[in-house]
Amino acid sequence: MPVARHLRRASSFPPVNGLTLLALIALAIGIVLAYRAGRIAGRRDARADEAGPFTQAAISDARGAPAAGAPPAAASDHLPEPAPPADDAIAAERSRLIVAGEAEASRLRARLVDAEAERYCLAAFAEERRSLLAALADARAETARYRALVVDFETNAPSTLLGGPGSPDDLKLIVGIGPMLERMLHQLGVTSFRQIAHWSERDIDAFDAKLAEFPGRIRRDGWVVQARALHQSKYGERA
Structure with a gap:
């Protein structure tokens, strides 16, 4: 029988261990x-062949085509982009700072002009003060010199040599003759109006030289x- 024959064949194979069995499995x-x-x-290759090249091109076109309802690309390229609000704020602040700086510069220039004018006035005042102080010092020195001269005349004045008739005239009535000049004229012998009224040009020159402290006054x-x-x-009579 076939079954008995197969069993005999199977029994004729060598025995199989565990490792060989695992390798076979x-x-x-x-x-x-x-x-x-x-x-x-x-199966995948067969489906790709059935779809054909047109389907791949359509897929590529679909990927590159714009979405439905989107504006044309050319129109979107020409639309100006709005400036960010931060840039506007920075520009406004810059303009404000420039205006404020110019105003401050104008104010400082005006103050500089005023300061220069004040400095000029102070310099002129200082120069005038120096001149006045010098003139005051000269006047004080002149006063001291006249005072010493008066004291000398009062101390050393001689008696009148060429007195006119009667009491001497008040020579101080002549404009330009004061007490000191009167004493000096008395010292020189001049005591009356008549004497002065009769002076010639030579007499005037002589007395002018004697009155050296008052040149040209006669x-x-x-x-x-x-x-x-x-x-x-x-x-009541002419001299």
Whole structure:
């Protein structure tokens, strides 16, 4: 019978150990997996061939085409982009700072002009003050010199040598003759209006040289003319 024959053949094979059995099982599993993977790959290739090149081109066009309802690309390129609000704020602040800086510069320039004018006035005042102080010092020195001269005249004045008739005239009535000049004239022998009224040009030069402290005063104040008028007024006659 066939079954008995197969059993006899099986009994004729050498015995199989555990490792060999595991190797056979693993080999069988690998063959099955490879077969299934090959079938799946074959199905995919068949579907791609059926779709054809037109389907791939359509897919590419669909990827590059704009979405429905989107504005044209050319129109979107020409639309100006609005400036960010931060840039506007920075520009406004910059303009404000520039205006404020210019105003401050103008104010400082005006103050500089005023300060320069004040400095000029102070310099002029200081110069005038120095001049006045120098003039005051000269006046004080002149006063001291005249005071010493008066004291010397009062101490050392000699008696009158060329006195006119009667009491001496008040020579101080002549404009330009003060107490000191009167004493100096008395020292020189001049005590009356008549004497001065009779002075010639040579006499005027001589007395002007003697009165060296008052050069040119005799002619400048017109002593001769005044003495004539005073003599006529006092004595009723011409000198």
